[in-house]
Amino acid sequence: MRIKYTISLVFIVALVIIEKENNIISKVSDKLTLKQTPQTPLQPKNNSSSTQLQRQNGPSSSSEKSDSAFRHMKRRLENFTEISKENKSPLAGGKKHILLLATTRTGSSFVGEFFNQQGSNMFYLFEPLWHVERMLTLETGGTNATASGPAYRDVLRQLFLCDFSLLESFIEPLPRDHVTAALFRRESSQALCEEPVCTPFVKKVFERYHCRTRRCGPLNLTLASQSCQQKEHRAIKTVRVRQLETLRPLAEDPRLDVRFIQLVRDPRAVLASRMVAFSSKYQNWKRWANDGDVPEDDDEVRKLKGNCDNIRMSAEVGLKQPAWLQGRYMLVRYEDIARYPMRKAAEMYQFTGIPFSPKVKEWILKNTQASKEASGVYSTQKNSSEQVEKWRFTIPFKLAQVVQRVCGPTMSLFGYRFAETREMLTDKSISLIEERSFL
Numbered sequence: 001m002r003i004k005y006t007i008s009l010v011f012i013v014a015l016v017i018i019e020k021e022n023n024i025i026s027k028v029s030d031k032l033t034l035k036q037t038p039q040t041p042l043q044p045k046n047n048s049s050s051t052q053l054q055r056q057n058g059p060s061s062s063s064e065k066s067d068s069a070f071r072h073m074k075r076r077l078e079n080f081t082e083i084s085k086e087n088k089s090p091l092a093g094g095k096k097h098i099l100l101l102a103t104t105r106t107g108s109s110f111v112g113e114f115f116n117q118q119g120s121n122m123f124y125l126f127e128p129l130w131h132v133e134r135m136l137t138l139e140t141g142g143t144n145a146t147a148s149g150p151a152y153r154d155v156l157r158q159l160f161l162c163d164f165s166l167l168e169s170f171i172e173p174l175p176r177d178h179v180t181a182a183l184f185r186r187e188s189s190q191a192l193c194e195e196p197v198c199t200p201f202v203k204k205v206f207e208r209y210h211c212r213t214r215r216c217g218p219l220n221l222t223l224a225s226q227s228c229q230q231k232e233h234r235a236i237k238t239v240r241v242r243q244l245e246t247l248r249p250l251a252e253d254p255r256l257d258v259r260f261i262q263l264v265r266d267p268r269a270v271l272a273s274r275m276v277a278f279s280s281k282y283q284n285w286k287r288w289a290n291d292g293d294v295p296e297d298d299d300e301v302r303k304l305k306g307n308c309d310n311i312r313m314s315a316e317v318g319l320k321q322p323a324w325l326q327g328r329y330m331l332v333r334y335e336d337i338a339r340y341p342m343r344k345a346a347e348m349y350q351f352t353g354i355p356f357s358p359k360v361k362e363w364i365l366k367n368t369q370a371s372k373e374a375s376g377v378y379s380t381q382k383n384s385s386e387q388v389e390k391w392r393f394t395i396p397f398k399l400a401q402v403v404q405r406v407c408g409p410t411m412s413l414f415g416y417r418f419a420e421t422r423e424m425l426t427d428k429s430i431s432l433i434e435e436r437s438f439l
């Protein structure tokens with residue numbers, strides 16, 4: 001039920017702009033975005049994939065096209081269980097599997113880079129579940145958690161085992177001979193753009209997602225799988241998993257040694273950020289801010305609440321440290337990363353049991369310090385602190401109050417202090433972040 005709402009939210013917001021969204025995560029990662037991940041095309045390639053149709057028509061439209069696409073998807077998934085049982089890898093053997101769990105606009109792309117930049121030891125994937133969500137939203141306009149939960153879990157499991165076959169069944173168009181030009185944000189994964197996965201460039205093949213640091217041929221997933229097997233560790237970032245609990249089988253899988261890192265952020269800041277980034281989607285909020293009351297039973301408000309509850313419940317499971325999660329869960333706040341990126345990165349590495357490499361340190365230094373090319377825009381740690389509280393001056397007090405009402409328990413859990421008055425909201429001398437240690 002909670003998942004239900006979230007997926008539809010993701011559907012409404014995400015299908016059209018998810019890629020854009022990933023490009024505007026935070027001030028900290030704006031710099032990263034400029035350097036590493038130039039804008040991806042916002043329009044899907046022009047042909048009649050029914051997902052595209054869905055994008056245009058919205059989730060509730062049901063047309064012949066989407067019906068046929070749904071059948072097509074189901075056919076592909078016929079072998080779903082079969083495939084996921086086939087894989088028989090040896091035990092983890094010292095390899096670590098890191099899952100970075102977040103929601104949008106929490107700086108997850110930036111934190112993902114902590115692992116992507118690790119060096120030749122790491123096989124990192126950026127939002128592979130994008131494909132799964134995209135395929136499964138066809139079914140009911142994005143409301144079936146029963147289907148997506150297990151699908152996310154099984155795809156993640158396979159990917160951690162370096163097996164792309166299940167993911168392949170979700171990629172549109174279906175890869176041929178395990179080769180695809182359409183793996184979402186391939187360029188955000190170093191391992192997919194380096195030798196030997198980077199094959200010679202092929203002219204005249206349209207590649208929706210292609211490496212940017214160098215020219216490569218379409219992605220050969222067999223090569224990707226081999227590269228994955230050769231790397232010591234694997235990390236995946238996702239904003240799509242709603243409930244940590246659904247991933248329990250991964251924690252208990254003897255072939256894996258999983259570490260979950262959940263990244264959270266002050267929901268007031270998330271709302272403020274979304275209102276800027278997805279302006280047109282937040283017209284209601286803007287209207288509420290300007291006139292009259294916020295209807296608490298409004299869909300949008302319910303979504304916000306559902307989102308907060310999801311995040312909180314996952315964190316509650318994690319922080320309780322049940323036996324299956326012993327030593328496998330870490331909670332990290334966006335605000336702490338923005339203020340103390342190096343320290344937090346070191347803590348994350350310590351938690352994962354992987355050495356904190358000089359390459360990562362260097363990358364963090366480079367990407368959190370003012371650099372001349374970055375148009376003089378500051379982003380040192382001190383200035384990141386300022387950045388972290390900037391939302392306080394953009395969010396209307398009335399909306400901050402709404403968030404505090406519906407996300408109260410979530411905020412309390414993470415140490416986000418309520419602004420009792422308009423003055424308190426914008427009083428810089430009062431911090432709204434309690435110092436907390438969740439380790």
Ligand SMILES: *[C@@H]1O[C@H](CO)[C@@H](O)[C@H](O)[C@H]1NC(C)=O
Pocket residue numbers: 046047
């Ligand atoms: C898509 O292709 C059709 C022809 O196949 C063309 O009429 C239409 O304008 C194209 N749409 C876009 C957005 O490029």
Ligand SMILES: *[C@@H]1O[C@H](CO)[C@@H](O)[C@H](O)[C@H]1NC(C)=O
Pocket residue numbers: 046047048
């Ligand atoms: C669109 O895809 C169909 C097959 O699904 C193909 O027959 C058609 O030529 C394609 N059109 C374009 C413009 O690529």
Ligand SMILES: *[C@@H]1O[C@H](CO)[C@@H](O)[C@H](O)[C@H]1NC(C)=O
Pocket residue numbers: 075076077078079
């Ligand atoms: C499912 O597996 C069977 C046999 O292994 C195969 O013939 C069939 O084509 C597969 N279906 C799909 C949709 O891949």
Ligand SMILES: *[C@@H]1O[C@H](CO)[C@@H](O)[C@H](O)[C@H]1NC(C)=O
Pocket residue numbers: 140144145146147
């Ligand atoms: C959701 O998916 C499950 C599993 O695929 C299916 O059995 C169920 O009927 C679906 N529910 C709805 C409401 O579509």
Ligand SMILES: *[C@@H]1O[C@H](CO)[C@@H](O)[C@H](O)[C@H]1NC(C)=O
Pocket residue numbers: 177179220221222223
């Ligand atoms: C992909 O790579 C594998 C492993 O090197 C190779 O055997 C296969 O032929 C490649 N596929 C294509 C279509 O080039």
Ligand SMILES: *[C@@H]1O[C@H](CO)[C@@H](O)[C@H](O)[C@H]1NC(C)=O
Pocket residue numbers: 370378379380382383386
């Ligand atoms: C941080 O920002 C302040 C302005 O708020 C500026 O005066 C200061 O020079 C910046 N620090 C660095 C190291 O860029």
